């Protein structure tokens with residue numbers, strides 16, 4: 119029942135869902151707008167129950183071998199002198215996003231369609247007709263949107279994104295930076311009031327990553343217009359000649375994989391509508407400030423595939439069980455606490471207070487405690503019988 123399932127988005131949620139659907143005997147088709155899996159981004163955390171998901175997929179040893187092994191955050195002054203360091207224990211493994219996406223793609227047996235996107239959906243009693251940007255139409259039993267914060271499936275089946283996205287007053291960008299920048303296995307951060315420029319260095323990659331955050335009320339921009347994104351980051355940082363901002367900006371603006379977005383969360387009253395469901399950031403983005411995007415995507419995708427198998431493909435039963443099981447974790451991870459305010463204080467005074475506090479053992483203990491609070495506690499990943 120409901121064997122042919124179209125998944126929009128070949129990233130962490132979409133690939134994990136396709137992997138588990140195939141293991142349960144369904145026939146997933148994955149459509150991705152990019153010409154190949156997108157491997158940009160900095161480190162992401164595979165933690166808590168997500169470790170169990172990745173272990174059950176057989177790639178946890180490879181994920182551990184590729185670990186970014188980042189020790190913590192280092193705050194620096196304009197002369198690049200370390201003012202304070204906070205080491206961050208993690209209950210899991212921090213790995214470069216692109217490494218995880220590449221591994222998931224490699225092990226997932228599905229029909230792939232790259233360089234295309236869903237244009238329209240129309241639901242019927244026994245299936246969904248889907249038309250594509252390239253012009254053709256196909257019929258599937260179910261459609262799942264795993265297409266991220268600006269999900270096309272969500273827009274088509276649930277309504278405009280303004281109904282579901284909450285803006286958190288910050289914008290961020292990730293990009294490649296000069297290889298010689300930054301300290302190995304540390305995230306180096308430099309602050310100006312309401313702005314942060316940083317360098318992320320994984321222990322496993324020679325390529326340093328630049329990242330930028332700035333505070334702002336809502337800005338109008340087209341989320342696919344990379345040249346416009348680059349202009350917005352330039353406007354925010356080009357007038358700041360201090361520290362290494364000039365070098366970082368030049369490298370980021372030259373990177374074709376430059377990634378920019380608003381720091382936002384997605385909150386929806388329901389993650390399914392008839393034969394269409396959502397998974398990962400499309401349904402419940404917690405924002406990069408939560409450190410939990412990959413965790414929610416991996417666990418959510420595992421659960422959605424498992425519930426479909428357990429209900430013998432009956433989407434009415436499966437979609438509602440998936441949502442009941444996953445919502446408590448989403449609610450918990452969307453409480454992002456003071457992370458962003460600590461990383462990007464609003465004023466010079468706020469930066470000084472943060473730096474002074476970061477030198478105190480108490481602050482370091484609090485930062486460590488916040489990470490450890492994300493631990494999985496007594497939760498267990500459900501077992502779903504394989505076909």
Ligand SMILES: Cc1cc2nc3c(=O)[nH]c(=O)nc-3n(C[C@H](O)[C@H](O)[C@H](O)COP(=O)(O)OP(=O)(O)OC[C@H]3O[C@@H](n4cnc5c(N)ncnc54)[C@H](O)[C@@H]3O)c2cc1C
Nearest residue numbers: 127129130131151159160235265266270398399406411412
């Ligand atoms: C390039 C990139 C870099 C990122 N870097 C970081 C990072 O450094 N730190 C961090 O915390 N999070 C980052 N994220 C977000 C992070 O991957 C997610 O928060 C989390 O892992 C959940 O993944 P997801 O699969 O739900 O969504 P995403 O990882 O956002 O994946 C969505 C996928 O859907 C595709 N897509 C979008 N629209 C369409 C469409 N209309 N049709 C078909 N496909 C579509 C996208 O190209 C993408 O492959 C990044 C995301 C991307 C896409």
